[in-house]
């Protein structure tokens with residue numbers, strides 16, 4: 165490995181300021197992404213982990229349903245789930261060369277702006293960046309760390325919280341991720357969405373995505389997308405719920421991608437002291453960023 169690789173833990177390595185899980189990608193592959201050619205029709209969904217990625221992935225793949233399958237079919241490809249329809253750019257293991265995929269191409273990524281292909285920073289393609297309040301992200305990530313075999317199982321919520329605040333988790337620091345994306349927004353053709361606005365008004369969020377992506381859906385088709393993106397329907401949808409993953413990767417007895425799907429669940433895990441100490445780190449690390457988050461609605465998924 166190149167000398168700029170730092171081993172953070174038995175589970176993580178750090179490359180170019182970002183923590184990757186061992187065995188999921190390589191520095192050489194990450195470097196090669198700089199020259200990955202971007203087409204104007206490409207769509208990238210970018211998130212910090214546990215911010216609503218698979219949810220937005222379900223919406224975007226539904227907005228392109230039919231078209232993506234048809235071009236794939238013509239190229240001799242068959243997609244049976246959302247991961248195949250809209251794969252992670254930084255993890256290519258076992259998948260065909262992304263540069264050969266027919267347009268429109270849909271990708272997910274957890275990367276920071278500078279690690280993504282330079283074409284995106286030149287304004288080609290479209291980026292949808294979804295953010296979620298960082299306390300709910302922490303709780304979701306804590307639970308997910310127990311179910312995802314490539315991540316370290318935390319000893320306790322406090323143990324996880326310490327590492328999360330220090331950025332010693334996969335995807336590095338939530339604060340750095342959000343700051344980097346917000347600060348470089350001018351370079352990209354980008355739409356910012358929040359998990360909380362999706363919880364509060366899924367229909368409105370789907371409409372926003374439609375207009376940003378230039379998808380023209382009549383109102384019945386739009387309603388069908390919204391219906392298929394609700395928590396309950398997605399949890400039962402084998403193309404979307406990630407239960408198709410191998411049992412040694414997603415340890416189902418310890419958790420699932422679709423867990424609670426609410427806003428404000430952090431209150432069930434944070435103590436008052438943890439919350440206060442988190443708030444002071446938040447104030448400090450978010451200084452100068454005009455971003456506001458919704459922390460305390462607790463609407464149940466439909």
Ligand code: A3P
Nearest residue numbers: 214215216217218219304394395422423424425
């Ligand atoms: P919780 O663990 O708080 O329930 P990611 O896809 O980025 O890994 O994010 C996972 C989080 O998104 C989980 O949060 C999951 O339940 C939530 N989620 C996934 N689909 C959802 C949906 N249709 N509605 C609401 N939340 C959803």
